[in-house]
Amino acid sequence: MEFPKEEVGKRIRHLRKSQGFTADDLAKKAGVSQSMISQIERGQVSPSLETLWKMSHCLKVPVFTFFEAENQQDVTVTRKSELVDLERIRPNAIYQVLSPNHGKQICLFKLILAPGDVSDNPLVFHSGEECGVVLTGSIQVEVDGKFYDLDEGDSIYFDSNLPHRFVNTSDDTSIAIWAMTDPI
Incomplete structure (x- = not known):
């Protein structure tokens, strides 16, 4: 299964906003441009490994969080x-x-x-x-x-x-x- 870059971007935007960061805040912390954050969040570019790791560290989440379907169930089965x-x-x-x-x-x-x-x-x-x-x-x-x-x-x-x-x-x-x- 391939995970579309649009979904990754949505998750990054959701995490950023839920933690009260602006795109500029995240860009400065991750060492990338604000326009790069904007492009990633809109699904226009696929971030590099290095950028994903930096953003996950700034947002204090595992990098895998960017690729997971939202699911708040008590029991989850993955086929x-x-x-x-x-x-x-x-x-x-x-x-x-x-x-x-x-x-x-x-x-x-x-x-x-x-x-x-x-x-x-x-x-x-x-x-x-x-x-x-x-x-x-x-x-x-x-x-x-x-x-x-x-x-x-x-x-x-x-x-x-x-x-x-x-x-x-x-x-x-x-x-x-x-x-x-x-x-x-």
Whole structure:
């Protein structure tokens, strides 16, 4: 399922306004122009990964929030056919949101990492906590300058405020199930 840039823009606008920010406020905090924020919110441009991460940090929400359908139900079932692949969030990675967390405290997703050197990927950080388990392959998780090599069946937990990134260290695609809290 592809998520239209118009929907992403609407969510960003809603979050910005609900937190009392003007487009200019968000632009200054994210280090982009006010016209860029306006174009993103109207669905005229697709923001880069870097811009999405900056905006999510400014708005204090996980970047996945921009791609979730609004849903305030007590029980949410996500069918395989409804999964949204968030490609290009990071090179060599696909994120599949398994349980939308709009208004909830936990986001569950599948992390699919293609093999390849992504050591130039920026480290990211955001509020909350993360934990994950490797289903297939091997993943190296860098957290605050330390490296943790995880193989099939291994798991990790860390504070998301610490700069972190994921690297597939195997020759094949690696898959992990990840949970991330959103205390905001």
